[in-house]
Amino acid sequence: MSAGKIVRSILVSLVPMLFVGCGSYSNAPSTPPVTSARLALVSDFFANSISTFAIDPQTGQLTAKDTVPTGGRNSGVIALAPSGHFAYVANRDSNDISIFSIDANGSLASVGSPVPAGNSPSFIAFGPAENFLYVVNQDSDHITGFSVSPNTGTLTPLTGEVPTDRAPVRLSFHPSGHFAYVPNFNDGDITVYRVDSTGALGLIGSTPVGLSLSAIAMHPSGKFAFVTSLATNELIALSIDQASGGLTKLTPSVPTGDGPTSISVDPQGQFVHVTNAIEGTVTTYAVDGTTGALTPRFRVPVGTIPVAMSLDSSGRFAYVANQGSGNVTTFSVDSDTGALTRAGVPVDAGTNPSWLTLVQ
Numbered sequence: 001m002s003a004g005k006i007v008r009s010i011l012v013s014l015v016p017m018l019f020v021g022c023g024s025y026s027n028a029p030s031t032p033p034v035t036s037a038r039l040a041l042v043s044d045f046f047a048n049s050i051s052t053f054a055i056d057p058q059t060g061q062l063t064a065k066d067t068v069p070t071g072g073r074n075s076g077v078i079a080l081a082p083s084g085h086f087a088y089v090a091n092r093d094s095n096d097i098s099i100f101s102i103d104a105n106g107s108l109a110s111v112g113s114p115v116p117a118g119n120s121p122s123f124i125a126f127g128p129a130e131n132f133l134y135v136v137n138q139d140s141d142h143i144t145g146f147s148v149s150p151n152t153g154t155l156t157p158l159t160g161e162v163p164t165d166r167a168p169v170r171l172s173f174h175p176s177g178h179f180a181y182v183p184n185f186n187d188g189d190i191t192v193y194r195v196d197s198t199g200a201l202g203l204i205g206s207t208p209v210g211l212s213l214s215a216i217a218m219h220p221s222g223k224f225a226f227v228t229s230l231a232t233n234e235l236i237a238l239s240i241d242q243a244s245g246g247l248t249k250l251t252p253s254v255p256t257g258d259g260p261t262s263i264s265v266d267p268q269g270q271f272v273h274v275t276n277a278i279e280g281t282v283t284t285y286a287v288d289g290t291t292g293a294l295t296p297r298f299r300v301p302v303g304t305i306p307v308a309m310s311l312d313s314s315g316r317f318a319y320v321a322n323q324g325s326g327n328v329t330t331f332s333v334d335s336d337t338g339a340l341t342r343a344g345v346p347v348d349a350g351t352n353p354s355w356l357t358l359v360q
Helices: 003-018
Strands: 039-044 049-055 062-069 075-080 086-091 096-102 108-110 121-126 132-137 142-148 155-157 179-184 189-195 201-208 213-218 224-229 234-240 247-249 260-265 271-276 281-287 294-301 306-311 317-322 327-333 340-342 353-359
Touching (some): 075 353, 179 201, 179 213, 234 260
Antiparallel strands (some): 039 049, 075 086, 086 096, 096 108, 142 155, 213 224, 281 294, 306 317
């Protein structure tokens, strides 16, 4: 069996669990960009830990600070509270969520014991109301909700569970806050929900999209959603009905690299970036803000098995977690073209970095 086929077989088994995500050195520009992020948080899936990195505001470079245990098993996705004062880590195999406070110096402190979060919490995300945290339970095909104390960061379970289709992998909220979208790996569709003022999710319906869906992201305008297919190596755009939240698949789709695992959209909505785990690249696409049409622009090497990518809110730096090479690669981003340029050298990030979140 080829190396690519081996990696693909691993990804097919891991994407529903985790997604719950080497070029040449280039000198920095003469007028260095400024990042608005001060910290990067990186989880290690097998070491069951979370590491913090300080970010240089001028160069975007990472400097390791601390690594702390999560207290759970198979620690993956990190959700950051909107205040930036708390971080939450989904522990898939211990079926719980670890909570950490973040002080002014960027140090993490555990907040109590991990909180039970349903069967196989593969993805977590804050809702539009900012005081609700949602958990995608991949093995039991539903979503679990919690209310969040803004002062202590503690979680209180909401009543009931919201069904999804088979093997949900992600959860993304419409910029208006009125709708939520869940791609389902096994059924190849996206379930759509209405979000009410109490944080409750009401099922609207499902839209067939493609095989083995691995990631989803919203355009900042709220007009479009983007989803990747791990089976067909495609990036698919969908238009969003602003009144109903309904999805319409746009054609044609565009090819990704081999093994797409995460999607990032720049803050201005001009470019989409996709990590491709099998071939170790990031592909970049220009977005037509009127039609949602995607145009392939660049393909850059990153590391071994890149699975997650975060863009600084200024849009000037990008960070990629590479599971296979155990590091994080930093890029500067050209605001005019979307091109990624390697900034410095990759930084060691444990044995199996699986998620990366930036703290402003």
